[in-house]
Every structure is written in C-alpha cells, then in structure tokens.
Amino acid sequence: xxxxxxxxYVGHQFEDAEQQLDSYSIGMWLFLVTEVxxxxxxxxxxxxxxxxxxxxxxxxxxxxxWRLGGxxxxxxxxxxxxxxxxxxxxxxxRMKAVLGWLxxxxxxxxxxxxxxxxxxxxxxxHHLFPxxxxxxxxxxxxxxxxxMFFNLYFAxxxxxGAHVLIGMITMMVLAIRLWLMRKQRVDFIPxxxxxxxxxxxxxxxxxxxxxxxxxxxx
Amino acid sequence: xxxxPARPKVxxxxxxxxLVLTAITVFAAKLTLPKIPMGIMVLDLNxxxxxxxxxxxxxxxxxxxxxxxxxxxxSRVWAVAGVFFLLIMFFLTLxxxxxxxxxxxxxxxxxxxxxxxxx
Numbered sequence: 349x350x351x352x353x354x355x356x357y358v359g360h361q362f363e364d365a366e367q368q369l370d371s372y373s374i375g376m377w378l379f380l381v382t383e384v385x386x387x388x389x390x391x392x393x394x395x396x397x398x399x400x401x402x403x404x405x406x407x408x409x410x411x412x413x414w415r416l417g418g419x420x421x422x423x424x425x426x427x428x429x430x431x432x433x434x435x436x437x438x439x440x441x442r443m444k445a446v447l448g449w450l451x452x453x454x455x456x457x458x459x460x461x462x463x464x465x466x467x468x469x470x471x472x473x474h475h476l477f478p479x480x481x482x483x484x485x486x487x488x489x490x491x492x493x494x495x496m497f498f499n500l501y502f503a504x505x506x507x508x509g510a511h512v513l514i515g516m517i518t519m520m521v522l523a524i525r526l527w528l529m530r531k532q533r534v535d536f537i538p539x540x541x542x543x544x545x546x547x548x549x550x551x552x553x554x555x556x557x558x559x560x561x562x563x564x565x566x
Numbered sequence: 567x568x569x570x571p572a573r574p575k576v577x578x579x580x581x582x583x584x585l586v587l588t589a590i591t592v593f594a595a596k597l598t599l600p601k602i603p604m605g606i607m608v609l610d611l612n613x614x615x616x617x618x619x620x621x622x623x624x625x626x627x628x629x630x631x632x633x634x635x636x637x638x639x640x641s642r643v644w645a646v647a648g649v650f651f652l653l654i655m656f657f658l659t660l661x662x663x664x665x666x667x668x669x670x671x672x673x674x675x676x677x678x679x680x681x682x683x684x685x
C-alpha cells in the first residue's frame with residue numbers, strides 16, 4: 349500500500365519520499381542523455397559539413413533572419429523561467445499558480461511555433477526547402493553545398509520543433525489532470541519531470557541559434 | 567533533489583543572465599575574429615566564442631533551472647555522463663575525419679556531387 353510521508357504521496361515500491369523523487373529524477377536524466385546523443389549526431393553532421401562547405405554555409409545563413417531567431421531565443425528562455433516557477437509553485441502546493449505558470453509557458457511555446465511557421469513559410473516561398481525545387485544563387489557558391497545547409501537547418505530545427513510540440517502536449521495533459529484533481533494535493537513530480545524536458549528543449553535551442561542564425565556572418 | 571524550492575530570485579537572476587548572454591552572443595557575431603587553419607579544418611574563433619557563450623548558458627540552465635545543485639548523486643552522474651558520451655562521439659568522429667586523406671575527394675565539388683549522373 350502507498351503511504352504518505354508528511355504531505356508527500358509515496359508509492360509502495362519506495363522506501364521514502366526522497367528515494368521516490370531520486371528514482372524519477374534518475375529515469376528522466378537517463379532519457380535526456382539519449383536525447384543529447386540524438387541531437388548530438390546532428391550537431392556532429394553540422395560541424396563536419398560546415399568545416400568543408402564554409403563559404404556556402406556562410407552565404408546560405410544570410411537567408412535566415414537572426415532577429416526572428418533571437419526573438420525565439422528570448423521566447424524560449426522566458427518559457428524556461430515560467431516553467432521553473434510552475435515547478436516551484438507545484439512544490440509549494442499552490443494550485444492556481446501552477447496552472448497560471450503552465451499557461452504562460454504554453455503561450456510562449458505557441459509563440460515560438462508561430463515564429464517558426466513564419467520562418468518556414470518564407471523558406472518555402474523562396475525555394476529554399478531542399479528538394480527538386482531548391483534554388484540558391486550566389487556568386488562562387490555551389491548550390492548543392494548550400495542545399496546541405498538547408499537540409500541541416502530543416503532537420504535540426506524541425507526535430508527541435510517536434511520536441512516543442514511534444515512538450516506542449518505534455519503540458520496540456522498535465523494542466524487538464526491538475527484541473528481535474530484540483531481538490532487534492534498536487535503531486536509535483538510529473539511537473540518537475542516535464543520541467544526537466546522543457547529546459548532541455550531550451551538548451552538545444554541555445555546551441556541552434558548561434559550555429560544557424562549568427563555564426564560567420566562577416 | 568530536495569523538497570525545498572529555490573527562491574524566485576534565483577530563477578529571475580538566471581533568466582536575466584541568459585538574456586544578457588544572448589545579447590552578447592548577437593553582438594559577438596558581428597565582430598570579425600581570426601580564423602586559424604588546422605589541418606583540413608579551419609578553427610573559426612567566431613564559432614569558438616559563440617559556442618563558449620552557449621556552453622555558459624547551457625550550464626546556467628542545468629545548474630539552476632534543472633536543479634542540478636539539488637539533485638541526487640546518481641542523477642548528477644547521468645547529467646555529466648551525457649556530456650561525456652557526447653564528447654567521445656565528437657572527438658572520435660572528428661579525429662577520424664581529420665585523418666582521412668581520401669575525405670576531400672568524397673562528396674560535393676565545385677561542379678556538383680562526385681559520381682553523380684545528374685543531367
């Protein structure tokens with residue numbers, strides 16, 4: 349049978365609340381390690397192609413608007429702050445505050461996706477999506493090499509965007525669950541773990557932003 | 567990990583530091599820093615600087631937002647292992663690419679992909 353230690357719900361398979369929390373935390377970090385390596389492979393591909401096709405990558409990166417990328421960076425950092433505050437409110441068992449901070453985080457995430465949509469549609473319009481319609485003309489730059497830049501851009505920001513979407517779905521499910529169980533004490537572990545995932549998504553963008561939007565702009 | 571939540575001030579300071587570092591990244595990208603040739607690769611100090619700032623930002627996120635400071639020992643081991651595994655993958659793969667003389671004759675050339683029968 350499960351017990352309650354202080355105010356904490358403790359599953360019957362755990363010694364105490366601290367062991368329970370540690371176990372969940374270890375599992376989440378283990379998952380995040382696989383995610384790091386998942387994205388790591390793509391970053392590695394970026395490094396290798398960038399060192400070989402430097403000129404083409406520099407020319408192609410001017411097609412991306414660093415102001416939109418910067419805006420998305422600020423949005424994601426803000427969402428990380430609101431997520432951290434949601435976790436804090438959950439630990440303190442402040443139900444309304446949790447829902448409020450989660451809502452703000454969702455708002456930021458939606459804002460990120462809207463900016464991404466604007467960026468992606470501009471790329472499609474300008475024939476910069478890799479494929480038979482790809483067109484990139486720049487003096488002294490091989491269009492195939494430039495296409496590799498956009499291959500990596502769409503693969504990496506696309507995978508990152510998918511993570512943002514998964515994070516948003518998780519937060520919505522969490523918010524609904526919290527609302528349904530609003531009479532009970534908040535179990536903060538699901539929120540803490542979602543928070544870890546969300547901060548990881550922010551972390552990936554911290555590296556994507558300079559690599560795609562900024563570097564080598566001279 | 568403990569049940570004691572951090573004060574909001576800690577989160578707000580982390581947030582402010584991340585914003586300032588983002589501004590510095592944008593500013594640093596406008597500078598023209600030297601490029602140092604290393605084998606078939608070129609070490610671009612602009613990228614080195616941008617990645618260094620990104621690493622500082624990532625550390626702030628992990629330390630304060632992801633509660634590294636309050637985590638259990640085993641979780642910490644995994645967090646560090648993630649970076650460690652990543653570095654193994656990077657160094658072994660890049661070392662391999664660096665030392666392949668045939669690498670330069672594989673892939674795209676000025677006139678298009680090698681061994682490509684495109685019209």
